Amino acid sequence: MSRNGIAGEVLGQRAALVERAVDRTYARRPELAQRYGAAGREHCRRDTAFHVDYLVEAVASGAPALFGDYVAWAKAMLAARGIPEGDLALNLECLREALGEVLPPDLAEKLGGAVDAALRDLPGNPEGLDLGIGAHEPHGTLAREYLEALLRADQRAASALVLAAVDAGATVHDVYLHVFQRTQHEIGRLWQANRISVAQEHYCTAATQLVMAQLYPRIFSGDRKGKSLAIACVSGDLHEIGARMVADFFEMAGWDSHYFGASTPAAGVVQFAVEHRPDVVGISATLAPHIGAVADLVRALRAADSEGRTRILVGGRPFNIAPDLWREVGADADAADAASPIAQAESWREG
Ligand code: B12
Numbered sequence: 147m148s149r150n151g152i153a154g155e156v157l158g159q160r161a162a163l164v165e166r167a168v169d170r171t172y173a174r175r176p177e178l179a180q181r182y183g184a185a186g187r188e189h190c191r192r193d194t195a196f197h198v199d200y201l202v203e204a205v206a207s208g209a210p211a212l213f214g215d216y217v218a219w220a221k222a223m224l225a226a227r228g229i230p231e232g233d234l235a236l237n238l239e240c241l242r243e244a245l246g247e248v249l250p251p252d253l254a255e256k257l258g259g260a261v262d263a264a265l266r267d268l269p270g271n272p273e274g275l276d277l278g279i280g281a282h283e284p285h286g287t288l289a290r291e292y293l294e295a296l297l298r299a300d301q302r303a304a305s306a307l308v309l310a311a312v313d314a315g316a317t318v319h320d321v322y323l324h325v326f327q328r329t330q331h332e333i334g335r336l337w338q339a340n341r342i343s344v345a346q347e348h349y350c351t352a353a354t355q356l357v358m359a360q361l362y363p364r365i366f367s368g369d370r371k372g373k374s375l376a377i378a379c380v381s382g383d384l385h386e387i388g389a390r391m392v393a394d395f396f397e398m399a400g401w402d403s404h405y406f407g408a409s410t411p412a413a414g415v416v417q418f419a420v421e422h423r424p425d426v427v428g429i430s431a432t433l434a435p436h437i438g439a440v441a442d443l444v445r446a447l448r449a450a451d452s453e454g455r456t457r458i459l460v461g462g463r464p465f466n467i468a469p470d471l472w473r474e475v476g477a478d479a480d481a482a483d484a485a486s487p488i489a490q491a492e493s494w495r496e497g
């Protein structure tokens with residue numbers, strides 16, 4: 147069965163799967179209703195829908211590791227909010243049973259296998275997260291002080307730290323990867339560990355985007371190579387800084403970059419590619435449930451590119467978890483961070 151066939155069949159039954167799994171979870175352990183109150187059932191519904199979205203994408207992509215990673219993430223995230231591993235395990239077991247009731251047997255078996263594997267690994271997944279940026283990490287002290295400034299809502303101090311470091315010789319590349327990216331990932335873990343609010347996360351992200359903009363005079367300069375990259379976050383995905391960094395690294399390497407930002411409709415990316423013929427199109431996805439949209443966009447770009455000249459790069463969190471995922475979505479390559487794709491793209495230029 148094709149990727150879209152699997153996704154279509156399962157997501158068509160999403161509401162039924164969620165309802166049955168939640169009913170079973172509460173029937174099996176009635177004390178949950180008391181423990182989590184009236185809102186608990188709604189939260190359970192939302193979490194179960196998340197389980198289904200990650201599960202179907204992992205199976206449709208032939209990358210069950212994506213679901214294992216998700217369950218490990220969910221364990222730590224829920225534990226930090228007082229929901230023990232046992233409740234997550236029960237909910238997943240009930241989802242496993244619901245698969246058998248709602249889906250055709252071969253599909254239920256496929257998805258069930260991924261749930262079984264994640265359940266087997268669950269006890270070994272850490273409950274707590276190792277937090278903190280070590281001084282031994284590259285630019286670790288700067289990254290830690292930058293994060294501390296953001297967490298005390300002192301954007302000016304954060305900006306001053308970075309500008310002083312760059313004036314003292316730190317490269318923009320290093321600041322991007324070892325300060326901005328490192329702190330953004332840490333902020334995510336702090337949110338996951340329930341140590342900071344969504345509002346704080348938003349503040350830190352917006353402040354970092356502002357500090358990045360202050361570095362632009364150093365980025366948008368230098369000789370041009372006459373090659374171009376267009377890069378977008380796939381429709382539905384709001385995580386825009388990773389794609390922005392990739393665009394800026396290409397700029398710094400002398401390419402012209404066209405960056406579209408968060409959640410870009412596929413039709414617009416295809417139209418841009420047809421009209422402007424960039425040498426490379428980049429697609430970013432941070433959440434595994436958006437991989438199907440990446441595959442659809444790759445297909446649409448290929449269909450519109452009759453000469454077969456555009457190379458397609460993909461990247462983002464799921465591609466770092468599942469190394470062959472870029473092939474599965476039909477791309478030409480992926481890259482783990484903003485620094486890595488430049489050499490690959492340069493070799494395409496020459497080829
Ligand atoms: C900021 C943030 C948000 C912001 C984004 C705002 C914005 N303007 O960008 C908001 C609040 C919108 C958000 C929302 C959500 N988020 Co969020 N978010 C983050 C956070 C903290 C930082 C993202 C970031 O800026 N990273 C910095 C960049 C530089 O790193 P990067 O994305 O890894 O990019 C590098 C590489 O991956 C690669 N790369 C990326 N794209 C591409 C593309 C190409 C072509 C190439 C070659 C390379 C490449 O190169 C980049 C640069 O080196 C992450 C934590 C994390 N681990 O990333 C969580 C995180 C991704 N979010 C998470 C979650 C759960 C969500 C939500 C579902 C719930 C929520 N927290 O509100 C929603 C979903 C929204 C949606 N539909 O997309 C989880 C995902 C967990 C999982 N198992 O999937 C994370 C990991 C947080 C966590 N630890 O729990 N989020």
